[in-house]
Amino acid sequence: MIAFIVGTTAELIKMAPVFHELTGRGRNCEIWYTAQHVEELSGTLIDLDLPAPAEWLVPEDGAGNLAKVKDVPGWGLRLLRTVASRRRHLAQRLASDGQPPLVLVHGDTFTAPLGALIGHRLGARVGHVEAGMRSGSLRHPFPEELNRRVAGRIVDVHFAPTETEAHNLRGRRGAVVTTGANTVVDAVKYALARPEGPSVELPAEFAVATLHRFELVRQENQYREVLEILREHSERLPIVYFAGASERARLSSCGLLDLFDGERFRIEDKLNYVHFLPVLARARFVVTDSGGLQQETGHLGIPCAVHRAHTEVMAGEGERFVLTRLDAGRLRGFLDDPERYRSAGTLGTYHPSRVIADAIETLT
Structure with missing residues (x-):
């Protein structure tokens, strides 16, 4: 049997295509x-046509989102x-x-590391999807x-998206399988094929922004700076900023909600995946600190500014996207002419x- 040990919505999104590929081949x-x-969880499972978890490795009763670092040890x-x-x-x-038996982590x-350890303790081989990605900085x-x-x-089989990630794994134990791309490309295709449309009214042309990483939002001055730049640019093209509850709370505590005017620079609640992808596909450009969104825009051909100090995927930097390294000048340079990165x-x-499923059939 193959157990997908996952714990976040992003993992479910990227593992769903692998799950469907394997079950379509008759694997349990x-x-x-x-x-x-x-x-x-429940909405994501419905959106992705996934079954409910067969096992909760943290008791379902009393489980809640990990919102803060201090929640992690418990x-x-x-x-x-x-x-x-429940080991036996x-x-x-x-x-x-x-x-x-095979355990897959993502x-x-x-x-990812805890699931790999659990798999080994249970006597299973362990495969790591999206293996070998490195930013170069701990x-x-x-x-x-x-x-x-x-x-x-820890793992026995590394499913590396490209030869770059495979190279990063040289000398590691276990087999390395290069899949050609991240499974997010299959997730994007799946979401865009769904009949559901956008659940938010949008202008004919717009850009999308999302910012949530701790390295940015904990720095109030930097957070304010990037939002002010986006607001300034929204005079040229409306920008829709998607934020979850934790981002809204941070914006409120920093007194930044007043930067949004409800028209040219709008804040909207985060959408679920199958509703967000059609919105993303229409965006003229994207400003984000999400590594997943960086890859999704690359597969869609949409210009993207990655507002981070480092990123794990550098292929296409300067051609399909810009890594700002949290520098306001780099961000402004992207906004001056985003079309050059289309x-x-x-x-x-x-x-x-499909490549992962083929490899699993050979290995198991």
Whole structure:
């Protein structure tokens, strides 16, 4: 049996195409949930046609979103305590269909290294989807870069998006499979094929902005600076800023909500994935600190400014996107002429979930 150990909505989004590819081939797959995100879970499962978690590795009763760093130790202890108390049951479940047991983890959340450790403790081989991504700095982003490096030392099969990530894994234990691209490309294709349309009224032309990373929003002056630049540019083209509850709370505590005028520079609630992708596909350009959104805009060919100090994916920098390194001048330079970073997109080029499923059939 194949257990997908995931804990966030982003992991579900990027693992959903792999799940569907494997179940479509008759493989027995389950979702085992670590509950880093809880409030968004039910809607995300419905949107992605995924089943409810077969196992909650943190007791479902009392589980809640990890909103702060101080929440992590308690969550980790509950996770390890639950797995330890149910170890025999979980191991039997993994072996229940007579196939070699396999655990798949994803990306760079706390669930990735912990899920890999759990898989090994249960006697399963472990595969890491989106393996080998490196920013080159342990502090940017932290703790994601550390999570990736720890997972890279534990797993048995590394599913690396490109040859760059495969090269980063040289000398590591286990097999390395290059998938050609991140599975987010399959998730984008899936979302755009859904019949649901945008659930927010938008102008004929607009840009999209999202900013949420701790390295930016904890620096009030830098946070204010980038928002003021966006507001200034919205006089040329309306900008829609999508924010979740935690971002709104930060904006309120910093006194920044007054920067939004409700027309040219609007703030809207975050949309679920299948509603957001059609909005994203219409955007003239994007300003974000999200690594996932950076990759989605690249596959769609949409100009993007990545407002971060470092990013894990540098392919296309200066051609399809700009890494601002949190520099206001670089951001303004992008906004002066975002069209120079538009590309043809690559949606029809790659099928990474298919490559992963092919490899799993060979390896197991």
